Amino acid sequence: MIGTLLRVLGDRYARPVRATVALMTAAAIAEGLSYALLVPVLRALLGDAPADAWPWMGALGAAVAAYAALRYASDLAGFRVGTTLLRGMYHRLGDHLARLPLGWYHTDRLGQVSVLAGRGLLQAMSIIAHLLAPFISALVTPATIVVVMLAFDWRLGLAALAAAPVVAATQRWTARATAATDTERHARDQQATGRVIEFLQAQPVLRAGGRTRERFGMLDEALREVQQASRRQTLATLPGAVGLTLVVQAAFTVLLALAAYLALGGAIGAAEVLTILVLAARCADPLLSLSDLGGKLRAARAELDRLDQVLRTEPLPEPADPVQPAHQGLELESVTFRHGDRTVFDDLSLTIPEGQRLAVVGPSGAGKSTLLQLLARFHDVDAGAVRVGGVDVRETSTRGLMDRIAIVFQDVYLFDGTIEENVRLGRPDATDAELRAAATAARLDEVVQRLPQGWATGVGEGGALLSGGERQRVSIARALLKDAPIVLLDEVTSALDPVNEAAVHQGVQHLMAGRTVVMVAHRLRTVQRADRIVFLDDGHIVEDGTHDELLRRGGRYAGFWDIVTAPTADR
Structure with a gap:
């Protein structure tokens, strides 16, 4: 003992x-x-x-x-x-x-x-x-x-x-x-x-x-x-x-x-x-x-x-001499990744040029969220390489990598503090003007104005005192304040009501402007405006192209599109 x-x-x-x-x-x-x-x-x-x-x-x-x-x-x-x-x-x-x-x-x-x-x-x-x-x-x-x-x-x-x-x-x-x-x-x-x-x-x-x-x-x-x-x-x-x-x-x-x-x-x-x-x-x-x-x-x-x-759980290894990425492009080269006994990806390759907006769609369990996690180095791959700016993520420091990436998750966690404190997590040294600008772009200012204590309003543990849409606006404002050149979005509007969805969507558009973006999304207007779409199924990319190209091919994406748009057509 x-x-x-x-x-x-x-x-x-x-x-x-x-x-x-x-x-x-x-x-x-x-x-x-x-x-x-x-x-x-x-x-x-x-x-x-x-x-x-x-x-x-x-x-x-x-x-x-x-x-x-x-x-x-x-x-x-x-x-x-x-x-x-x-x-x-x-x-x-x-x-x-x-x-x-x-x-x-x-x-x-x-x-x-x-x-x-x-x-x-x-x-x-x-x-x-x-x-x-x-x-x-x-x-x-x-x-x-x-x-x-x-x-x-x-x-x-x-x-x-x-x-x-x-x-x-x-x-x-x-x-x-x-x-x-x-x-x-x-x-x-x-x-x-x-x-x-x-x-x-x-x-x-x-x-x-x-x-x-x-x-x-x-x-x-x-x-x-x-x-x-x-x-x-x-x-x-x-x-x-x-x-x-x-x-x-x-x-x-x-x-x-x-x-x-x-x-x-x-x-x-x-x-x-x-x-x-x-x-x-x-x-x-x-x-x-x-x-x-x-x-x-x-x-x-x-x-x-x-x-x-x-x-005794080993953290991810840090390089002795970190290499700085040369640009904001992303790449997965012959990636194999296993989670427990399951092989999530097997020889997956994907290139995302700097400034491109890539949408990742596919059925549940296809590996969409795992793809984002590998880009952010939540895990290390079992084979192949994940590169940011031409540099293997294992050759750059974790802090340097995180400084380049802003992530907005579907399930937002907020710390038990004020709204301002949670937004400032994106960049603690930001000025008040920068904070207000990020809030306006995320339409968080509307939430702050109707709350009696404004920016000093407590959000509760995990953000329990705010609605889902309000938490998501805080998350987007935090990402906007961080001003990272690479943005990863994971189903950010999938569980929101129409009003909050519209507000969050507007904030997402501000967040994506001029940045390299990889988004996992089911909302059609988000997918339509992507520069490129990949359809992921069972850990493999089965289709790759623009929205119009994939519809003309009549493949998996077109079938997915028909299923999603069918209720709208019936109405």
Whole structure:
């Protein structure tokens, strides 16, 4: 566990943790060694000259004071290092997530990262502040006491030492028995959380359909599974906890019986028996706490492993000497790309000259959005090359590439801030005049004017306080403010009402002016005005040409056009 913790923390944070672990170990050893002074103290007190105990009592007091100072310093260091590392780990996790390819993110993973960045990171870092010191004490102090017993009487020391492998085997057996139930409990917790969120988000649809009772049943079932998983987890842990208690108590009894036998035989005296009683009791206490500590450590270790898995995910490689693109043209050359077990593109080639507007159409699942993602280097291709300005995207820096590209997605995400703050993400140093000009071109000014707080209006988490059309206008204004020479558009008007569609369409026209554009679109007037159209199906370009050329050919695009325009013709 310590190795995983140090790997997760990285070189920068590992050194203070090592120092803290060393301090905690020293405190645990000092506690065990201080008990060795009980032998001369008790011998003097129970002997013919009790006054001779004063020097030994002074030594015992000094040893206890030294232990107390070390324990205070180690606990304080644990809290300080834990707090510092928690803050540092938030930064490290955030920096790492910012470097991961955007294609790594999907809905399920976003939920996992959200939990990990909240409760998970707190639980993982609690190892240092709350669990490490008692865990080290539970292992090192009994071991030190056993060494003291060996030095005091080898027979008693060996008897105490014989219990160590039994205790270790019991702990290992408990951990193995509860591993599966711990994993199941975590999965059930996540499932129940998802059901709760789904139930809340789906209220309008459920109430409209009169399905609330059914949904309650699904949520109740998820909660029952959590309860059952908790019960199985408790039952799996119980034998180990009881077994550990029995082992420790049996060892304690054996030591006392052996000490009494040796005392009756004259091998040791009453002082030694009392010392063994104290040492055995002090040895048993931390060992018994291992059961409770083990459960907490397993939970923290599980979160630590999840954190380690995320941090070990390799970001896309950055070139040592980035090459600057020479122009704004785009090219895919013999591209092969696999997503999981599915081959999305196989030997795909496409050239988009600078300043051209290319529309990509085709059925769902054809790879249209993936094409945009490869151009923006959300993923690296498995074979072939994606070039921007004649330069392979792997040979230019991610920041340099992103500076050249503005992306407008179908699903717009806005940060929980004001409208102005969200637009300024496109270019934070833009002037107020440039901000207003971008808003006017995107027709966002109409939205700002009718809101009571204007530009200072909060958009809510994810932009929840704005409508879909209003969020899309913010997104287009943000892209206009960025003023990038390459624009990628992904179905930006597919789910808008006619009023917002018209406004967004006007903003898109401003955004496309004078730029290299690749758009995935179904709206006909957007497709018609493209300089060129490619029809994508099953990861291959099956047709390529202008709107009129493709209609004259009577192929796949013409059939697509007839299907889309048929309702209009019927009306």
